[in-house]
Structure formats: C-alpha cells, structure tokens
Amino acid sequence: MALSSGGARGLAHIGAIEELEARGYHISSVAGSSMGALIGGVYAAGKLQEFREWMKTVDRKKMLELTDFSLSLNHLVKGKRIIEAIMAFVPDIAIEDLPIPYCAVAADLMTGREAVFRKGSLFKAIRASISLPSFYEPVQRNDMVLIDGGVINPIPLNRVKRHPGDLLVGVDVSGHDYKGQWEKMRRLTEWQKKDKSLTSKILDKLIPDNLEFNYYTVLSRTSSLMIRQNSILMAKLMNPDMLIDIQMSRYGGFDYDKSEKLIAIGRQKASQTISKFEDSNT
Numbered sequence: 001m002a003l004s005s006g007g008a009r010g011l012a013h014i015g016a017i018e019e020l021e022a023r024g025y026h027i028s029s030v031a032g033s034s035m036g037a038l039i040g041g042v043y044a045a046g047k048l049q050e051f052r053e054w055m056k057t058v059d060r061k062k063m064l065e066l067t068d069f070s071l072s073l074n075h076l077v078k079g080k081r082i083i084e085a086i087m088a089f090v091p092d093i094a095i096e097d098l099p100i101p102y103c104a105v106a107a108d109l110m111t112g113r114e115a116v117f118r119k120g121s122l123f124k125a126i127r128a129s130i131s132l133p134s135f136y137e138p139v140q141r142n143d144m145v146l147i148d149g150g151v152i153n154p155i156p157l158n159r160v161k162r163h164p165g166d167l168l169v170g171v172d173v174s175g176h177d178y179k180g181q182w183e184k185m186r187r188l189t190e191w192q193k194k195d196k197s198l199t200s201k202i203l204d205k206l207i208p209d210n211l212e213f214n215y216y217t218v219l220s221r222t223s224s225l226m227i228r229q230n231s232i233l234m235a236k237l238m239n240p241d242m243l244i245d246i247q248m249s250r251y252g253g254f255d256y257d258k259s260e261k262l263i264a265i266g267r268q269k270a271s272q273t274i275s276k277f278e279d280s281n282t
Helices: 007-022 035-044 048-055 060-065 080-087 122-129 178-194 198-206 215-238 256-280
Strands: 030-033 102-108 114-117 139-141 144-148 169-172 242-245
Touching: 007 035, 007 048, 007 169, 007 256, 030 035, 035 048, 035 102, 035 122, 048 080, 048 256, 060 256, 080 122, 102 122, 114 122, 122 139, 122 144, 169 215, 242 256
Parallel strands: 030 102, 169 242
Antiparallel strands: 102 114, 102 144, 139 144
16 A cells, blocks of 8 residues: 655545455555655554544644744754654554554655665654655755655555555545635635625735735645656556545645544545445456
C-alpha cells in the first residue's frame, strides 16, 4: 500500500485504511511520502487508533502550541515539537523491527534524488519525509539535505515491498477539486454582492474580488499542480490494482483540526473504489 503526500488531507488515509480492513483486506506492507509516511509509519507500528484519538484533541490552539517557530531564513518551523508529541504515544522503533515492511520517502536537495528509508529510526525517517520546503527545517543526514518526499515522489507505489499475488493499492490525496473550490468562491462573491448588511459591506472592502489569485494561492496551486502531475505519472507507470483518488474542494493542507471529517471522506472514497474493484472482478 502506498500513501501519498498532502498535508492535513492525508488524514483521509486513516479512513481508507480502516475501510480496507473492514472489507477484509490485509495490508502487508506500506510506503509513504510526507503525511503518507507519517500515517503509514504509525499504522505499521500498530498505533493508528491511538493517533486518531489524539488527533481529535487537536484544535487551532493546540496546533499553535505544537508549532515551534524558528528565526531561520530557510524555514519557519523547527518541527521537533510535533514529533515529540506523537512519540509520547507511539514510541520510536527501528523500521526493520516493525511488524510489516515500511518505507518513507524524502528528497535530497543536494542531488535531487530520492532518499528511501527502510531501516533505522522510524521517527527520523518520518521527520525527513514531512519536511515541507520553507516551512519545516530540512533534515541534514550525512551529506544529504532532506525535504518533503512529496516533492519528488508524492505517491511511492514503486517503493512498496510486494510478494506474488499481492494487490497494489494506492491512496492519493494530492489532488484538489479546483472546480469545486472555484464554485464555492463564486457563491461567496455572489452573496457579498446581494447582501446589503453592514457586515457584508465591510467584508466587501476588506476582501478583494481576486482573493482566489493572490501571491500565496498562485504559488501554492502551482506547487500542487506539479505534485499532482507527478502522482498521476507514477500511477500510470505502476498501474495499481486499486487507486483511491481523493480530491477535495473544501479542506486544505493545514486543516488538522478537521481530522474526523477528513477521515470520513477517506473512508467514503475507499468504499466506492473497493466496490468498483470488486464489481469488476466478479
């Protein structure tokens, strides 16, 4: 099983895993990039339910508490505090000692190549894989400077350890329903035009018509589009038996306080994909 990058949207991986198991599928190995590496690692360590319960406690206030800001010029957040919080209920373990094969993918800034972790500290591998460029501090290891694995291999289907007869399953949360996002923005704009209240008038002055295309949204969408294209190409190359493709219009990469809603989306999409797969193989 391969789990993609996608920030908070990666919480949908939990729902996909739960649905697969509920339908009688056994996950025998897992590979992940970024948030997929985190969810996959927690699952491989047998602590997915504990992680889900902990995520229920994460609100905006707790997110701020877990953000250890840095004064560095190449990153905003150190990333140590969030790892320590998870390690409080998921003890670190050597990857080679996990009950099932696991690997995490990061990208090496020095060479432009993948760094694939199949042994050593689980949480060092996860920390390297989630190093979102310019946000989390890059991880220096030997001669490598490691950043988010999603930059180079957002859904590492080619890194899953397989045996004859195994199904290859991918869960991809890298996609965005841009049409849906645009429609929501259009409705908001229409509401602002029709609403004559003082609140609407104030919002109309504060929020420009082209909010959807400011510097941040353009850069963020450009990055997302490149990552999405890489994930599509990987899926075409590896042709997984099941690809649970989860595109969202409402939730973004930092909506960690919406865990249960994201998990529910993952479970619903997984159910649809599994049913289609099973119907086509009967």
